[in-house]
Each structure stands twice: as structure tokens, then as C-alpha cells.
Amino acid sequence: MVIQNKKELIEKLTGVHSSKKSYYVALKEKIDELLQIKREWEVTFSAVTDLLVFINRDYEIQRVNQSAVDFFTMPQNELIGSKCYQVFYGRQDKCSPCLADQVLSSQKTSYQQSRTRFNRVLDIFAYPAFTEDNEAYGVTYYAKDVTRLIDSIKLASMGEMSAGVAHELNSPLTAIVGNSQLLLREASPDDPHYQLIKDIHTSGIRCQRIIKNLLTFSRQEEFTFEDISLNAVVKSALELAAYQIEKSKIDLEVNLGDKIPPLSGSANGIEQIIVNLLLNARDAVEDKIRNEKSIDKGTVIITTRMHPDGKYAIVDVSDTGYGIEQEHISQIFNPFYTTKQSGKGTGLGLSVSLGIAQAHGGFIDLDTTPGQGSTFSLILPVANGKTENNNEYKPFNGGS
Amino acid sequence: MYISKFVTPEIIFGTGSLNQVGECCSRLGSSRVFLVADPGVCRFKWVEIALAYLEEAKLDYRLWSDFSANPRDYEIEEGKKLYNKHSCDAVLAIGGGSAVDAAKAVAILSTNKGQIHDFEGIDMITEPLPPLIVVPSTAGSGAEVSQFAIISDSKRKIKMTIISKSLIPDIAVSDPLILSTVNSNVTAHTGMEALSHAIEAYLSLAATDMTDIHALHAIKLISASLRSSVASQVDEAAKIAMGKASLHAGIAFSNAVLGLTHAMTHQVGGLLDLPIGTINAVLLPYVMRFNLIACVEKYGCIAEAMGAQTDNLSTREKAEKAITMVRELARDVGIPSGLSELGLSEEPIPKLSRNAMKDACFITNPRDADEEDIINIFRAALEAREGV
Ligand SMILES: Nc1ncnc2c1ncn2[C@@H]1O[C@H](COP(=O)(O)OP(=O)(O)OP(=O)(O)O)[C@@H](O)[C@H]1O
Ligand SMILES: [Mg+2]
Numbered sequence: 001m002v003i004q005n006k007k008e009l010i011e012k013l014t015g016v017h018s019s020k021k022s023y024y025v026a027l028k029e030k031i032d033e034l035l036q037i038k039r040e041w042e043v044t045f046s047a048v049t050d051l052l053v054f055i056n057r058d059y060e061i062q063r064v065n066q067s068a069v070d071f072f073t074m075p076q077n078e079l080i081g082s083k084c085y086q087v088f089y090g091r092q093d094k095c096s097p098c099l100a101d102q103v104l105s106s107q108k109t110s111y112q113q114s115r116t117r118f119n120r121v122l123d124i125f126a127y128p129a130f131t132e133d134n135e136a137y138g139v140t141y142y143a144k145d146v147t148r149l150i151d152s153i154k155l156a157s158m159g160e161m162s163a164g165v166a167h168e169l170n171s172p173l174t175a176i177v178g179n180s181q182l183l184l185r186e187a188s189p190d191d192p193h194y195q196l197i198k199d200i201h202t203s204g205i206r207c208q209r210i211i212k213n214l215l216t217f218s219r220q221e222e223f224t225f226e227d228i229s230l231n232a233v234v235k236s237a238l239e240l241a242a243y244q245i246e247k248s249k250i251d252l253e254v255n256l257g258d259k260i261p262p263l264s265g266s267a268n269g270i271e272q273i274i275v276n277l278l279l280n281a282r283d284a285v286e287d288k289i290r291n292e293k294s295i296d297k298g299t300v301i302i303t304t305r306m307h308p309d310g311k312y313a314i315v316d317v318s319d320t321g322y323g324i325e326q327e328h329i330s331q332i333f334n335p336f337y338t339t340k341q342s343g344k345g346t347g348l349g350l351s352v353s354l355g356i357a358q359a360h361g362g363f364i365d366l367d368t369t370p371g372q373g374s375t376f377s378l379i380l381p382v383a384n385g386k387t388e389n390n391n392e393y394k395p396f397n398g399g400s
Numbered sequence: 401m402y403i404s405k406f407v408t409p410e411i412i413f414g415t416g417s418l419n420q421v422g423e424c425c426s427r428l429g430s431s432r433v434f435l436v437a438d439p440g441v442c443r444f445k446w447v448e449i450a451l452a453y454l455e456e457a458k459l460d461y462r463l464w465s466d467f468s469a470n471p472r473d474y475e476i477e478e479g480k481k482l483y484n485k486h487s488c489d490a491v492l493a494i495g496g497g498s499a500v501d502a503a504k505a506v507a508i509l510s511t512n513k514g515q516i517h518d519f520e521g522i523d524m525i526t527e528p529l530p531p532l533i534v535v536p537s538t539a540g541s542g543a544e545v546s547q548f549a550i551i552s553d554s555k556r557k558i559k560m561t562i563i564s565k566s567l568i569p570d571i572a573v574s575d576p577l578i579l580s581t582v583n584s585n586v587t588a589h590t591g592m593e594a595l596s597h598a599i600e601a602y603l604s605l606a607a608t609d610m611t612d613i614h615a616l617h618a619i620k621l622i623s624a625s626l627r628s629s630v631a632s633q634v635d636e637a638a639k640i641a642m643g644k645a646s647l648h649a650g651i652a653f654s655n656a657v658l659g660l661t662h663a664m665t666h667q668v669g670g671l672l673d674l675p676i677g678t679i680n681a682v683l684l685p686y687v688m689r690f691n692l693i694a695c696v697e698k699y700g701c702i703a704e705a706m707g708a709q710t711d712n713l714s715t716r717e718k719a720e721k722a723i724t725m726v727r728e729l730a731r732d733v734g735i736p737s738g739l740s741e742l743g744l745s746e747e748p749i750p751k752l753s754r755n756a757m758k759d760a761c762f763i764t765n766p767r768d769a770d771e772e773d774i775i776n777i778f779r780a781a782l783e784a785r786e787g788v
Contacts, residue, residue, distance in 0.1 A: 009763045012522055013563065013657050014606045015547065016405045020565040021528035 051122070051143040054129070059083045059100060062138065071120075071145065084141070090117045090327055100139045103128050107136050113146070119331040121147040154336070162214040169211055177204035198243075205240050209279070212272055213348040216356065217335060223266030223359070227383065230304055230313050231256045233267050237274035238302070245282045250289075250298050257305040260313050261382045269356040270380070273364075276349035277317040277376045278302065283340065284321025284374065291322070307379070312362070315378040323370040333364075353378075404608045406655050409534075409545055409569045411647060415640070418535060418575040421450050421492060422457030428531035428570055430490030432460040434483045434510075436503035438495025439465045441537045444581045450494055450535070462486040464506075470559070470673060471502040472552045476516045480509040490531040493569075496590065497541025497550075497676065500534050504549040504567050507532050516551055520560040522760060525567070534569040537578050539629070539642035540590025540677055542597050542650025544572035550666070550676075558670040561760050568654065576636070576643035584630045586675075588733035591626040591642060593677030594618060594649040595729070596684045599702060600659040601652035603695055604764040608656065615652035616705045621645035623706040623729060630733045660769060661687040663759035664778065667752040672743055681735040682742065685727045686781040690773065692719055694766035699723075738784030749778045 011017065045052060046066045054063040064079050072079060072087055084100065085091040094101075103110045103126045110126045123144040128136040180201035187194045234256065245252045278300065285298035303316040324332065331337045333354050338347030350364070357364050361381045368374035412420050425433050433454055437447045442465055454461050464482055467475040483491075483506055491510075493503030505516050507529040512519065519525055534544040543549070549562045579587070595618075601607060602615035625641035632638070664687070665679045672679075692699060699719030704710055706725045710718045727737075736742060753774035756762060762769075779785075 006763070010606050010657075011403075013760060013763050014405060014655065015407070015523065015563075015565050016403050018523040018565055020407065020568055021525060023528040023531070026528045 051141070051145070053084065053087075053141040053143070054138055055084045055100060055141070056138045057104065057136075059085060059094065059098075061087060068143075072117075088116045088122075089114075099124060099126050099141075102126075103139050104136050117327065119147070119334055119337065120145055121150045151335075160218070163218040166211040166214045166218075169207070173204055173207050173211065177201060177208060180204060202243055202247075206244075209240070209272070209275055210346060210348075213276070213346065213352045216269075216272065216352045217348050223269045223356075225264050225266055227262045228265055228267045228270070229262055230260050230270075230315065230380070233270045234274055234302065234304055234315060236267075237271045237278065240271075241275050241278040241282075245278065245300055248282055248286050250282060250285050250300055253299060253301040255301065255303040257303070260304060260306055263313055263360075263380055264383050265360045265380065266356075270360070270378075273353040273356055273378055274302075274315060274317070276353045277315075277378065280349060280376070281317050281319035281321065281374075283344070284319050284323075286321075288320070288322045296320075306382075311381060312379050313382050314380075316375050317378075318373060318375040320373040323372050323374050324366070324368045325370050329366065329368070404606075404610070404655075406608065406610045407547070407565055407568055408651050408654075410571045411545065412571065412573045413643065413647065414575065415577050415636075416575060417573050418446065418449055418578065419453055420573050421533065421535065422453035422455075422459060424533050424571045424573060425454065425459055425490050425492060425531070426457045428490055428533070430459060430488075430531055432462070432486060432488045432490075434486070434488035434491045434503075434506065435461050435463045436467075436479070436491060436493040436495070436499055436506065437463060437465045438499035438537055439467075440469075441495050441499070441578075441581075446535075446537065446578055446581070447494060450492070454492075461492075462488055465499075467498070467502045468552075469498050469675075470550075470552050470669065471498055471505065472554045473516050473560075474554060476502060476505040476509065476551060479506040483510050488530075490533065491529075492533045492535070494535040494537060496536070496538040496586075497543045497593075500536065500541060500543035500569075501549045501551060503534070504529075504532065504543070504569075505551050505562070508549075508562070508567075516562075517553055517560055519562050519564070520553075522563045523565075524562070525564040529566050532567075532569040533571045533573065535573045535575065535578070536643075536646060538582055538586060538590040539576075539579055539639075539646040540593040542594065542646055542653060544569060544574060545647060545650035546654035548654065552670070558755070559666045561666065563760055572647070574643050574647055576639040579629070579639040579643060580633050580636075582633070584633070585734070587633075587642075588626075588630045588735065589675045589677030589681060591622060591629065591645075591677075592681035592684075592730060592733065592735055593675075594642070594646045595622045595626070595726070596661055596677075596680040597649040597653040597658065598622065598645075599684065599688070599726070600661055600761075601649070601656040602702065603691060603698060603766045604653075604656040604659055605766055606656045606764045607652075611652045611656035614648040615656070616701065618645045618648035618652060619702060619705040620707075621648070623725070626729065627732055657764040658761040659687065659765040660691065660756070660762060660767075660774070660777075663756040663762040663765070664752070664774065666759050666761070667755050668739070668742075668744060671748060671752070674742055678735060679739075679742065681730045682737070682739055683777075683781055685723050685730070686777050688723050688726065689780075690769070690777050691765065691767045692723070739778070739782045740784070744782060746779075746782065749775055749782070753778060 048065055049067055051068040051071055052065040053061055053068050055061050061079050061082050061084055069076050085095050099110055099112050107128050112124050116122050123146050125142045127140045129138040129140055131137050180197050183197045281300045289298050298320045301318045305314050307314055333350050335351040336347040338345040354364050357378055362379050365377040464479055491503050491507045493500045508519055510530055511527040512525055536544040547563055547565050547567045549567050550559050553560050598615045598618035601611055621641045622645045625638040628635050629638035629642045661683050664683050668679045669676055696715055696719045699722040700715055703718050703721035708721045708725055753771050756774050
């Protein structure tokens with residue numbers, strides 16, 4: 001045996017160059033590896049433009065990505081720990097049926113399309129998350145916001161169809177409204193047929209309003225701008241709506257302000273807004289009276305006034321109706337949003353009204369107390385305060 | 401001078417220290433302990449006591465004791481399967497050298513891919529082992545502190561030596577109380593095993609000051625207490641001394657390695673299913689006789705550590721004294737004086753000698769030896785010839 005070789009062997013044997021393999025080193029490598037994976041997942045997670053939400057078995061949100069934070073407009077730390085039904089639908093208790101329950105019990109992926117808070121439509125895919133023992137311990141929601149898609153399909157087809165139908169209905173309606181008007185003028189109010197003709201007349205007007213809204217919505221109607229008197233427009237709107245309000249045994253109060261300068265705009269368009277607001281007010285009061293079986297009559301008040309700064313003329317339409325819940329406010333101006341039963345509302349009134357107001361450089365303000373009533377205020381710039389491009393009417397939400 | 405390295409586990413020593421096992425396991429991060437218990441020890445209450453402490457520490461466990469006195473490769477394979485099946489995350493061994501070796505081998509396979517003979521030799525382990533806690537039940541093997549494990553290869557009929565720093569347990573819990581249930585026969589051969597560890601480590605080419613201190617102290621403790629420990633199961637002082645001696649001898653040989661006695665013992669052990677300590681004890685004086693000229697002075701120190709009166713003796717006489725005192729001690733505790741008494745015949749000796757030269761322990765033997773030399777030592781030990 002060569003001496004050098006023997007020394008080497010001894011060194012090898014006593015382990016001078018070897019050490020106990022450290023668990024710590026291996027652990028640290030594992031941790032680094034896991035951290036790296038975690039980082040990569042987080043980057044992926046937040047890069048996803050769709051919503052990712054992970055909940056536990058108690059429906060509590062455990063993890064969300066940036067898109068979800070943006071969507072729900074809630075800080076991440078508030079989202080985490082909140083119940084999913086509250087965050088998605090603003091509900092106080094679990095949905096029924098509950099998508100998570102379905103996934104947890106079947107242990108299979110599930111899908112659902114639903115309208116969430118903010119009136120958004122989500123395609124929600126729910127995936128079970130399993131422990132090592134194959135027990136589902138939570139659900140991952142992968143949600144795509146398809147509102148735009150759904151609504152634009154709906155809006156586009158509604159727009160096209162309604163424009164065609166509305167045009168066809170317009171001339172027969174003119175005959176119905178015009179002729180019944182003539183008959184009313186000739187008939188004495190004691191005539192047993194008087195009430196019947198009156199009903200034909202107001203129903204015709206109602207149809208005309210619906211058609212007008214539809215045409216405005218689908219950009220089929222043109223407005224011509226002229227110098228108009230706001231009070232005069234309110235009066236002609238009342239001619240169309242007052243009867244319908246009073247018929248419902250609701251007090252109507254009219255306060256027309258003086259010193260309102262003329263404004264530049266479409267008399268037809270502004271009248272349309274005011275009729276829409278008045279009829280909404282009537283519906284709200286009527287609904288409240290009916291639901292509460294109240295003997296109180298309820299009141300609708302229409303007021304015209306100038307804003308103190310002199311730049312805006314304002315029409316307030318107040319009612320003692322049921323008011324509007326905070327969470328619905330953002331939706332009532334959306335086209336086709338209605339809480340009324342079919343046949344009573346198309347959901348176009350406010351959307352079209354806001355569009356017309358904006359085309360006039362104005363807007364619609366809302367002050368409401370749930371259970372007490374609402375005041376919708378149409379705010380329009382007066383002639384000398386108006387800006388350049390106001391003469392051009394652009395509906396703000398025709399299907400684009 | 402070599403660059404040297406000295407490694408020991410954390411050592412907990414003391415009467416009643418068995419109560420530390422639960423805390424030890426959980427402190428090392430375990431939640432499901434693989435408890436390797438010597439089938440012999442299972443007859444006494446020690447395993448039950450240990451289990452109670454594991455339960456107290458709120459640990460799950462899986463008990464395993466299906467292995468032989470000299471653990472076989474296929475038994476280790478079964479142990480590993482059990483370990484994995486129950487997703488254990490630490491190994492606790494209670495027992496003699498065999499149980500500890502089995503525990504170490506299972507620990508290897510639990511994190512390293514391959515079969516146990518893939519790790520035979522020096523430093524073959526690549527992945528860290530799970531936490532390893534060892535409670536020795538005999539005073540002798542030193543496995544509770546050593547970097548060695550010996551497993552029988554059932555096909556080749558030899559003992560595989562696995563050497564790796566990774567085999568050094570994380571914690572050794574040595575409770576002398578446990579030694580009180582060991583019978584006199586086992587006390588004797590395990591005690592002699594400790595003595596052979598201490599002497600061979602002391603004479604090893606890789607010995608350092610650090611290992612010498614432990615080796616000499618072990619020799620001193622064993623010479624003073626082995627006889628009384630063999631004589632009485634209830635001699636508490638003797639048990640404490642032997643418990644310490646096993647640790648010191650283990651620390652010494654784990655760092656300095658051994659010599660020809662062990663290289664030869666491993667060969668005989670592969671052939672005859674006998675306690676390593678007994679074979680060691682028979683061979684030790686014959687190998688000492690052969691090695692004497694390599695380190696005469698160190699022999700004198702051994703004699704002194706064994707309590708010899710050396711005042712008027714020459715260096716050579718002192719050295720001779722060491723051999724006679726080892727013989728005397730072996731005889732006193734009932735170790736046979738020759739290999740033939742153990743059942744070895746003349747015929748396998750050349751082969752055993754050739755294999756001994758391949759044994760890792762041979763590397764650090766203080767005197768160079770060839771096959772012929774080893775055959776001669778074997779023959780002398782076979783016939784119980786006193787002078788070689
Ligand atoms: N004065 C009000 N008080 C309470 N809720 C109102 C009031 N005005 C509007 N709303 C709510 O806003 C919704 C949308 O109103 P909008 O005028 O756009 O549609 P609509 O009245 O339902 O149908 P239509 O197209 O016939 O006007 C209504 O369904 C109602 O829920
Ligand atoms: Mg309406």
C-alpha cells in the first residue's frame with residue numbers, strides 16, 4: 001500500500017471532508033424552491049384578467065387576485081374573510097341553490113352564469129380544492145365578466161327590432177291619439193262614453209311614450225334644438241301625464257318658478273324626460289300605497305327653479321314613494337333595468353332620459369330616502385351658459 | 401499532522417433520562433415517530449414507558465421490532481415500507497447495537513433512493529436523514545453516538561459496514577436505569593465490545609488528543625466497573641459507569657475509527673450468528689499482541705488506565721501488562737479464550753483473512769499487516785495460543 005494512499009484513505013474514513021448531511025440545508029433549498037413557485041403563481045394569479053376567488057367551506061374568501069379586488073372595488077384585506085354571497089350578490093345569507101355547496105358535495109367542477117352586484121353578468125366556474133386525503137376543503141371561483149357581451153347582444157338586437165316595430169306603430173297610434181282627442185273635444189263629460197274615450201286617449205299616449213323611448217334609445221329620433229321655455233315644456237309634459245297621476249288618486253303639486261331664462265334644446269326631448277320622471281314618481285307612490293295599503297294619498301311635486309349660480313335651470317320631480325335602496329342607485333340608469341312587472345315598465349325611461357339630458361350638457365341628480373320618497377332633478381344649462389357642442393345629440397347608451 | 405474532525409450528537413445522560421424522548425422528538429420537528437424497538441427490550445417495560453412519553457408529547461408513532469439480532473437487508477426494506485406507509489418523520493431507536501443499526505438503515509432508505517447495499521462503504525449517503533434519536537439499552541455498541549451501521553447482506557453472507565457522518569444520531573439519550581434489565585451474559589459481551597472500541601480507537605492511526613481522552617476514560621471506567629456490572633443487575637453505580645463508558649468509547653471510535661480486531665470480527669460475524677462483542681473480546685488480545693510493536697508506549701497508558709501497578713516496570717513490561725489485563729477481564733466476565741469454542745473451524749480462515757483486509761476498519765490499524773499475518777492471528781485465536 002502506497003503511503004500517500006493510506007493517508008488519503010484515513011482522511012476519507014475519519015470524514016474530514018465529509019459532514020453530516022444537513023437537514024437545514026435541504027430544508028432551505030426546499031423553502032427557496034417553494035417560495036419561487038409561490039412567487040410564480042402569484043404573478044400568474046395577478047396577471048389573470050378574470051376574477052379568481054378562493055373560499056373555504058364556510059364560504060369565506062381566503063384569497064383573491066387583483067382583478068377581483070378591482071371588480072368588487074373593495075380592498076383585499078376587506079375581501080378576505082367576507083362571505084362570498086355578500087361580496088358577489090350583496091346578500092346577507094347563503095344563496096339557494098349555492099354553487100359552492102354543489103361543488104363541495106359533488107366534488108366536481110360546476111358552472112353558473114349570474115347577475116352580481118353592480119348589475120354585472122359573470123360566468124362563474126367553480127372548482128373544488130382537495131386536501132391530501134381527497135377531502136374538498138374549499139372552492140376556487142374563476143369568473144369572467146361577460147356583462148358587456150350579454151348586454152351588447154341584448155341591446156343590439158333590442159335596438160334593431162324596436163326601431164322597426166316603433167316606426168310601424170307610430171302612424172296608427174297618431175290616428176288613435178288624434179281621433180280620440182277630437183272625440184273628447186266634442187263629447188260632454190257627462191256622456192257615458194266620455195270616460196271610455198279618455199282611456200283610449202291616455203293609453204295611446206302611454207304607447208307613444210314607450211315608442212318614443214325606444215326610438216331615442218335606438219337613435220332613430222332626431223332632435224332639433226331651439227330656444228325653449230322650460231315652464232312651457234313642463235306644462236305640455238303635464239298635459240300628457242297629469243291625468244295619469246290624478247287618476248291614481250295622487251296629489252299633484254306644480255310650482256313653476258319665474259325668472260327662468262330660455263334654454264337651447266329640444267322641447268320634445270325635454271318633455272320626454274319630464275314625462276318619464278313624472279310617471280316614475282307616480283308608479284313609486286302608487287306602489288307604496290298599494291303595498292302598505294295606506295289610506296294616505298301620496299303626493300308628486302314638480303318644481304322648476306334656477307340654480308343659485310344662475311347657470312342652470314332645474315326641474316325637480318319629488319314623490320312620496322318607496323325610495324331607492326343605495327345598492328340599486330347605480331343600476332337604475334342602465335337600459336332595461338326595471339323592477340316593475342312586465343307590461344308596466346320597459347326599463348328604458350331613465351336611461352333614455354339621462355341620455356337626452358347629457359346631450360343637452362345637463363344631467364339628472366337623485367336624492368332619495370328609502371321608504372320616504374325620491375327627488376329626481378333634471379339639471380340643464382341655460383342658454384348663455386351652454387357649451388359649444390351641445391347642439392349635437394348623442395344618445396349615451398345606444399347599442400354601440 | 402492530519403486535519404481532523406470531531407463530531408458527536410447532543411447527549412442526554414442520567415438516571416431516568418428516558419423521560420426526555422417525547423420532548424426530543426417534538427423538538428426535532430417530528431409529529432409521527434417511527435419507533436424501532438429491540439425485540440429483546442420489548443419484553444421489559446422500557447418501550448411502554450417511552451410510548452407514554454411520546455403520547456404525553458402528543459406524538460403519533462408506529463412501532464417496529466421485526467428484525468433479527470443482526471439485522472438483515474430484507475428486514476430493513478420492510479421497515480422502510482412501514483415507515484413510508486405511515487408517513488413517519490423521525491426515527492427513535494431503543495435497543496442494543498442491532499436495533500440502532502436497523503434504525504439507521506431505515507432512516508437512510510427513507511430519504512435516499514436505492515437499496516441498503518448501495519450505501520455500503522464510506523460516505524455514500526447523499527440526502528439528509530430524518531431526525532434520529534437513539535436510546536441505547538446496552539452499554540457497549542456505542543451506536544448511539546457513532547457514524548457506523550452494520551447490516552447483514554443475506555445473499556453474500558457478509559456484514560456490510562456503512563460509514564457516514566449522516567449516521568450520527570441527532571440526540572443520544574442514555575439512561576443507566578435501562579441497563580438494570582440486561583442479563584449478565586449480555587452485560588459481559590457488550591461491555592467487552594465497548595472495551596475493544598476504546599482500545600482500538602486509542603491505537604488507531606486516526607486517533608487525536610480529542611479521541612484519546614475519551615478512549616482512555618472509557619478504558620478506565622470499564623476496567624473498574626464491568627466486573628461488578630456483570631456480577632449484579634442492581635449495582636447502580638456500575639450501571640452508571642458502564643453507561644458513560646459506552647458513550648466515551650463510542651465517541652472515540654466514531655471519530656478515530658477502529659482496527660484489525662474489528663476488521664476480523666466483522667468477517668467471523670458474517671459467518672457465525674454471534675454477538676459482535678463476544679467475537680471482539682476473543683480476538684482483541686491476539687490482535688493487541690500483533691500490534692504491540694507499533695505503539696508500545698500507548699500500551700503502557702492502556703495498562704495504567706486499567707489500573708495496573710506500573711511503577712517499577714519497563715516500557716515493554718507495561719505494554720505486556722495491558723494485554724494480560726485485557727485477558728484477565730475477559731476471563732473474569734466469562735468470555736471464551738479461543739475462537740474454536742465459538743464454533744469456528746480452520747477451513748474458512750484464509751478467506752476470512754482476505755476479506756478482513758478489505759474491511760474499512762483495517763485502514764486505521766496501527767500496524768501494517770498482510771494476509772499471512774492475519775491468518776496467523778486467526779490461527780492463534782482459534783487454538784487459544786497465548787503468544788503469537
Ligand atoms: N321615483 C322613483 N322612485 C322609486 N324608484 C324609481 C323611481 N324612478 C325610477 N325608479 C326605479 O328605477 C327603475 C328604472 O326606471 P326607468 O324609468 O328607467 O324604467 P321603468 O320605469 O321601470 O320602465 P319605463 O321604461 O316604462 O320607464 C324603475 O323600475 C324603478 O325601480
Ligand atoms: Mg320609468
